[in-house]
Amino acid sequence: MINHEKHKRHEMNRGVCYHLMGCLSLIAVLAGCDTPSAPQFHLNMVQMVSDATPTPPEYQQQIADVLEAMFGTPDKPFVMPESGLDGRKLKMAAGPAWSDEKGAKFGLYRQHCVHCHGISGDGRGPTALFLNPYPRDYRQGVFKFKSTYTAARPTMEDLHRIMVNGIPGTAMPSFSLLPEAEIEALIEYVKYLAIRGQMETALTNYAFNDLGEEDVIDEKTGEPVLDEDGEPQTRLIALNPAEDAEQRTTVMDMLTEIVDDWNAANEQIIVPAEDSIPQDNRSPEEIAASVAKGRELFFGVRANCVKCHGPTALGDGQQDDFDNWNKAHHLFLESVAKGTDEELADERAEVAATLFPVRNAIPRNLRFGVYRGGNRRIDIFWRIFAGIAGTPMPGSGPASAGAQGTLTEEEMWNIVDYVLSLPYEMPSRPLYALPVNVESVK
Amino acid sequence: MILSFTRNLMNSRQNSLLLLLGLMVLAGCNRREELGPVGNLAAAEKIRESFSTGEAGGGGAAVATGTGWATLKGKFVFDGTPPEMQPYNVNKDMAACTIDGKAPLQQTLLVDDATKGIANVAVFVRSASRVHDSMKGGEGEAVFDQKVCVFLSHVFPLRLGTTMLIKNSDPVGHNTNIEGKNSFNQTIPADATIPFKPQKEEAVPVSVRCSIHPWMLAYFLPRENGYVAVTAEDGTFEIPNLPAGEDLEFQVWHESAVGPGKSLVLTTPEAKELKWSNKGRFKIKLAEDEVKDVSLTVPAAAFGG
Numbered sequence: 247m248i249n250h251e252k253h254k255r256h257e258m259n260r261g262v263c264y265h266l267m268g269c270l271s272l273i274a275v276l277a278g279c280d281t282p283s284a285p286q287f288h289l290n291m292v293q294m295v296s297d298a299t300p301t302p303p304e305y306q307q308q309i310a311d312v313l314e315a316m317f318g319t320p321d322k323p324f325v326m327p328e329s330g331l332d333g334r335k336l337k338m339a340a341g342p343a344w345s346d347e348k349g350a351k352f353g354l355y356r357q358h359c360v361h362c363h364g365i366s367g368d369g370r371g372p373t374a375l376f377l378n379p380y381p382r383d384y385r386q387g388v389f390k391f392k393s394t395y396t397a398a399r400p401t402m403e404d405l406h407r408i409m410v411n412g413i414p415g416t417a418m419p420s421f422s423l424l425p426e427a428e429i430e431a432l433i434e435y436v437k438y439l440a441i442r443g444q445m446e447t448a449l450t451n452y453a454f455n456d457l458g459e460e461d462v463i464d465e466k467t468g469e470p471v472l473d474e475d476g477e478p479q480t481r482l483i484a485l486n487p488a489e490d491a492e493q494r495t496t497v498m499d500m501l502t503e504i505v506d507d508w509n510a511a512n513e514q515i516i517v518p519a520e521d522s523i524p525q526d527n528r529s530p531e532e533i534a535a536s537v538a539k540g541r542e543l544f545f546g547v548r549a550n551c552v553k554c555h556g557p558t559a560l561g562d563g564q565q566d567d568f569d570n571w572n573k574a575h576h577l578f579l580e581s582v583a584k585g586t587d588e589e590l591a592d593e594r595a596e597v598a599a600t601l602f603p604v605r606n607a608i609p610r611n612l613r614f615g616v617y618r619g620g621n622r623r624i625d626i627f628w629r630i631f632a633g634i635a636g637t638p639m640p641g642s643g644p645a646s647a648g649a650q651g652t653l654t655e656e657e658m659w660n661i662v663d664y665v666l667s668l669p670y671e672m673p674s675r676p677l678y679a680l681p682v683n684v685e686s687v688k
Numbered sequence: 689m690i691l692s693f694t695r696n697l698m699n700s701r702q703n704s705l706l707l708l709l710g711l712m713v714l715a716g717c718n719r720r721e722e723l724g725p726v727g728n729l730a731a732a733e734k735i736r737e738s739f740s741t742g743e744a745g746g747g748g749a750a751v752a753t754g755t756g757w758a759t760l761k762g763k764f765v766f767d768g769t770p771p772e773m774q775p776y777n778v779n780k781d782m783a784a785c786t787i788d789g790k791a792p793l794q795q796t797l798l799v800d801d802a803t804k805g806i807a808n809v810a811v812f813v814r815s816a817s818r819v820h821d822s823m824k825g826g827e828g829e830a831v832f833d834q835k836v837c838v839f840l841s842h843v844f845p846l847r848l849g850t851t852m853l854i855k856n857s858d859p860v861g862h863n864t865n866i867e868g869k870n871s872f873n874q875t876i877p878a879d880a881t882i883p884f885k886p887q888k889e890e891a892v893p894v895s896v897r898c899s900i901h902p903w904m905l906a907y908f909l910p911r912e913n914g915y916v917a918v919t920a921e922d923g924t925f926e927i928p929n930l931p932a933g934e935d936l937e938f939q940v941w942h943e944s945a946v947g948p949g950k951s952l953v954l955t956t957p958e959a960k961e962l963k964w965s966n967k968g969r970f971k972i973k974l975a976e977d978e979v980k981d982v983s984l985t986v987p988a989a990a991f992g993g
Contacts, residue, residue, distance in 0.1 A: 286726040294724060298892075298949045307725045314727025315735035326739065397871035454948070455891050458967065488731075488738040498739070548877035550861035553780075553900040564780075567899050570867075584992075597723060633873050638899030640863035640873045650883050652875045 285320045285356075285365045287313065290385060290446060291597045292574060295590050297581045299454040308485040309449045312497065315487075317442045320356075320365050328498060329441060330505050332434050338427070339435035354428055355435045358421065367439030369571070375602050377417045383571050384436055385443020387504070388636040391619030395646050396632045398514035399507050405433045407620065415616040441504055448500040449485070456496075457483045516631050516643065518624070522655035524663070533663060540664025543657055549642055551661070554609040559668050561611035567638040569607045576604045607638050615669035626662045631655075752817040754933015756976030761926035764806040764919055764952075768988030770799035776903040778837065784860045785837035785901060795842045797944045797991055798921070805923020806986060808843045809952065810893055810907075810941040813915035813930070814969065820929035823914035826850035829883070832906075833857055834864075834876075834898070839906035843893060843943070845916040846909065848886060855881045861900065866908055868894035886910045892941055892949050907943060932976040940968045946992040956985055 289310060294301045301309070318324030321341045325333040343353035351357070362381040364371040369383035382389070391408060392400035409429050412420035421429060459480040462471040470478040487494040524536065543549040544559075556562035568576055582598045585591060610618070619625050619634075631643035631651075642658060644651040653661075775791035785791070798807040826847030833840040835857040846852055854864050856876040866872040869888035876882050886908075893907035909916060917925035930936060940952040947953035951968025962970035962982070974980055 286722075288722045288726065289724040291723045300948050303725070307728065308731075310725050310727040311731040312735055314729070314732035315739065319727070324736065396873055451891065454967075459965075486735070488734040488742070491743050494738060494742055547859070547861040548875070548880075550863070550875055550877070550900065553861070564900060564902070567902050600723065635871070638863075638865065638873075640865065640875045640899065642875050645872050645874055645884060649885070652877055652880070652882060 287317075287320060287366045287442070288368075290368065290443070290450075292578050292601070293447060293450055295594045295597050296578055299450050300590055301450055301453060302482065304482055305450075305453045305457070305485060309446065309453065312449055312485065312487060313442060313446055316445065316497075316501065317438070323435075323438060326501070328501055328505065329438075330509060331438050331441070335431040335434035336438055338431035351428060354424075354432050358424075359432065359436075362417065363439075367436070367443060370602075373417075378605070379416055380571070380602060380605070381417070383443075384440040385446065386570065386636070387440045387444040387507075388570060389440075390634045390636060391625075391629075392632075392635070393516060393624075393628055394511055394514040394632070395516060395644075396635055396641050397645070399511040401511045401515060402433055402437075404511075405436060406430075409433060411620060413618045414621075415614070415618050437508065441501075441508065444504045445501060448504065449497070452496065452500065453485050457485055459483070514647075516628055518627060518631075518659075519655055522659060524623075524659050536660050536663040537667045539657070540660035540662070540667075543653070543661050544664055549653060549657070549661060554638070555612055556609070559612040559671075561609040563609055564638070565606055565608055567607050568604070569638070570636040572604050572607070575601050579604065609639075612665055612668045613671075623659075623662050623666070626665055627658060630658045630661050630665075752931070752934065754818075754931060754976070756932040757820055757929045758932040758974035758976060758978040758980065759926065759928045760930055760936075760938075760972065760974065760980050760982070761924070762811075762980075762982035762984060763925070764809045764923045765983065765985050766799045766804045766806050766923075766988070767985045768993060770804075771797055771991075771993065773798070776838070778901075778903060781837065781860045781901065784858050787836060792836055792838050795838075797942075798842075800922050803922045805919065805921065806942070807919055807921045807923065808942065809919040809923070809925070810843055810845065810909055810939075811917045811919070811925050811927065812845070812909070812911060812939055813913070813927075814937045814939050816913060816915055816931060816936070817934050818931040819913045819915075820931070823929050825912070826914070829853050831855055831881075832864075834862055834904070837862075837898075837901045837904055839896060839904060841906060843907045843909065843918045844896070845911065845918055846886060847914050847916075848889060848910055848912050850885075852884045852886060853881050854884055862898045862904075863900055865897045865899055866894065867896075868908075870910065873899075892939070892951075893943075930974060932974045932978065935971060935973055937969055937971050940970070942991070944991045946990065952986065952990055954984060954986065954990060956987070958982070958984060 287310075289306055293299060294306050314324075316324070316326055316329070323333070323336045323340045325331045325336060338350075338352055339355045341353045341356070343351075343357040345351045359371075361371045361373050362377065363369055363384070364374065364381075367384035369381040371381065374381050387399060389400040389404065391413070392398075392404040394400060394404070406429065408418070409432060410420060410422045412418050421432070424432075460483050462479040462481050463469070464471050473479045484490075485493065487497050528536075544551040544555075545557075551559075552563065554561075554564040578594075579598055579601065582594045615621075617626060619629055629639070630653075631641055633639045633641035642651060642653040642661075643655070773793040773795065775793055778785045778791040782789070795808065799805070800807065826849035829851045830844075830846060831853045832844055833855040837858060837860075854874075854876055856862050856878060859878050861875060861877050863873060863875045864882075866886075868890050870886040870890075872884055872886075874882060874884075888910065889912050890908075890910055893909040896906040896908050898904040909918075915927055915930060917927050919925045940954075941950055942952045943950055945952040945968065947966065947968045949967070953966055953968050954964045959970065962972060964970045972980065
C-alpha cells in the first residue's frame with residue numbers, strides 16, 4: 247500500500263516500482279513467513295499488569311523461566327516428581343500431532359483441543375472468540391461441572407465425564423469416539439495446564455508480595471547506596487530459585503499446596519445420604535408431591551432460585567453478574583478505563599486490546615431441558631448442593647463435609663424433581679403439568 | 689486503486705510471480721501477536737537442576753530477636769474534601785433493600801465529619817516471628833450480618849480458627865459469595881444464620897458479594913494471628929501484644945486506595961519516617977512495653993482524588 251501511494255504521488259518509473267515491490271515481497275517472505283516456530287506457553291498478561299499484582303518485565307521473564315523449569319514447553323512437557331503428573335500420558339497429549347508406525351497417536355491436545363482452549367490452556371484458541379460461552383480457561387484450576395464441594399478441585403472422573411459427554415448447549419463436543427487411553431492422556435494434560443496456570447498465579451503473587459525492591463547496600467561500608475537525590479538506591483530481588491535456597495523451598499511449597507488440593511479431590515466428593523435419595527419406583531402422586539415441594543422452594547426465600555432463574559425459569563432473573571473469568575477481565579478493563587496507573591498505562595492498554603468482549607453470567611434457562619453438567623438426577627443434585635464453582639450460582643448444601651447446609655438433602659432432591667419437570671410446565675401458566683406422553687412413560 | 693494497480697501488475701507475466709509473493713506476504717503472516725515473554729531454556733534448565741540437586745532453604749520464617757510485648761495504635765486522618773457517598777444502585781427487592789424508599793449509601797470511603805478519621809482501613813502484620821498467646825489461633829464465633837441488603841461489617845477481619853456466623857437479618861434471601869482461597873458461595877435464607885469456618889489465610893482482603901443483589905459488597909481478611917485491626921469510624925486503631933524488639937512489617941489497605949492491590953501508599957513526612965513503601969507497607973521496631981502512637985495524614989490523592 248505504501249508503495250502504491252508513492253507510485254501515485256511521484257509517477258515513478260513503473261519498472262523500478264515493480265522491482266522494488268518484488269524485492270520487498272521477497273524479503274518479507276524470507277524474513278516474516280519462515281517455518282512457524284514451535285508454540286510457546288505465554289503468561290497471563292492480565293494478571294501481570296493488573297492493579298493487584300503489577301509485575302515488572304524482569305519478573306515476567308523470571309516467572310516464565312521458573313515455569314519452564316517446572317513444566318517444560320508445549321512440545322516437551324517436563325514432570326517434576328512433586329507434581330504427581332503422569333509423564334507418559336503427557337507425552338501422548340503434548341507436541342505436534344503425529345502417529346507412529348503402529349498407529350499410536352501423539353500430540354492429541356493440539357489435534358483436538360488447542361483450537362478452542364489455546365496452547366497455554368487460557369481458553370483463547372483461534373476459534374474461541376466465536377463461541378458462546380467462551381472455552382474454559384484452565385489456569386485458575388476452577389472447573390464448573392464436578393461432583394465435589396464448591397472450593398474443591400474436580401476429580402479425574404469429573405473431567406472424564408465431560409470429555410465423554412461433552413457439554414450440552416455449548417461448543418464442547420463429546421470425545422467418546424477416542425480410545426480410552428487417549429481420553430485419559432488428554433485429561434492428564436488438562437490437569438497439567440491447570441496446575442501450571444495455578445503455579446503461575448502463585449509465582450506472580452509471590453514476586454509481588456514477598457520479593458520486590460530492596461535497598462542497594464555498599465558491600466564495603468555496609469551502608470545503603472544513595473542516588474543523586476540522596477534517596478537510597480533500590481533494586482529488584484530476583485526470582486531465581488537456582489541461586490536462592492529459600493526461594494526453592496517456597497516455590498516447592500507452593501507447588502505442593504496446589505497438587506495436594508488436586509489429590510484431595512476424591513475425598514471431597516459429595517455423596518448423598520442413602521435414605522434421602524428418591525426411589526426409582528415412586529408413584530406419579532409421590533413425584534407430583536415432590537415437584538410441588540420443589541416448586542415452593544424454588545420460589546421461596548430459602549432456596550431463592552427464582553431471583554436468578556426468573557419467575558418463569560427462563561433464566562431471566564438476575565443477569566448482570568459475571569463468572570470469575572469474565573469478572574477478572576471486567577475489573578481489569580474498568581481499571582484501565584480509569585487510568586490510575588500511569589506507569590503501566592501503555593502495557594495495560596495493549597493487553598486490554600487483546601481481550602474478548604466481556605459477557606455476563608446468564609442464569610440457565612431451565613425450560614430447555616438442556617443441562618450442561620449432565621442430565622442425570624445426581625448431576626442436578628450436585629449443582630444445587632455445591633453451586634457452580636467460578637460462577638454466581640450458590641450452593642444450598644454444606645460448604646464442606648460436616649458444615650451446615652441451607653437446605654436438607656431431601657429438599658434439594660425436591661428441587662431436582664421440580665427442575666426436571668420444568669421443560670414440561672407451560673411458561674405462560676407456571677403450574678405443574680404432566681408431560682403429554684405421561685400415559686406411555688408410566 | 690488497488691485493482692488498477694493489480695491489473696497493471698498482471699500485464700506482465702513475469703510479474704505474476706511477484707504478485708504471488710505479495711499475496712503470500714499478506715495472507716501468510718497473519719499470526720496473532722502474543723504478548724509477554726516466554727521461558728528461556730538455559731535459565732530454565734539451571735533452575736530445574738537446582739530443584740533436583742540443590743539444598744532446601746530456611747523457608748523464610750522471621751527469626752525472633754527480642755523479648756516482651758508492645759502496642760501500636762494510631763489514627764488515619766483525611767486531608768482534603770471527603771467525597772460524598774452515593775446511594776447503592778438498588779434495583780430489586782425494593783421493600784427490603786431500601787429505607788423509606790431510599791437506598792442506603794455506599795461505604796467506599798467513609799470519613800468522619802467531626803474528626804476527619806477514615807474508617808475501614810485495614811492494618812495488619814505481614815509475618816510475625818513471635819505471637820502472643822492472646823493473639824494465637826482464634827476460637828469461638830464472629831457474626832457477619834447483612835441488613836437492608838448491606839453487609840454490616842464492611843471490612844471483616846477474622847482470626848483462623850474462628851467460626852464465621854453468616855447471618856441474614858433481611859426478610860429476603862441472600863447468597864454470600866466469598867472469593868479467594870476459601871472460595872465460599874452458599875444461599876443464606878431470610879432470618880437464618882449459616883456457620884462457616886475458613887481455613888486459609890489471605891495476603892490482602894478479598895471481596896464478599898451477593899449475586900442476588902450485586903450492589904452488596906464487603907471485604908474479608910482471614911489471618912492466622914490476631915495482629916489485625918480495622919479502623920473505627922473515627923479512624924483509630926490499636927493492636928496490642930505485638931512482639932517487641934523485632935522488625936515488624938505492617939500492610940495498610942483500603943478499598944479505595946489507588947496503590948497496587950488497593951494498598952494505601954503514603955508519601956507524607958511522617959510516612960517517610962516509617963519507611964512507607966510503594967506497596968503500602970511500613971516497618972517499625974517497638975521497645976518492650978512501648979505504646980507507640982502513630983497519627984497519619986492521608987491526602988485525598990492516596991484515593992485518586
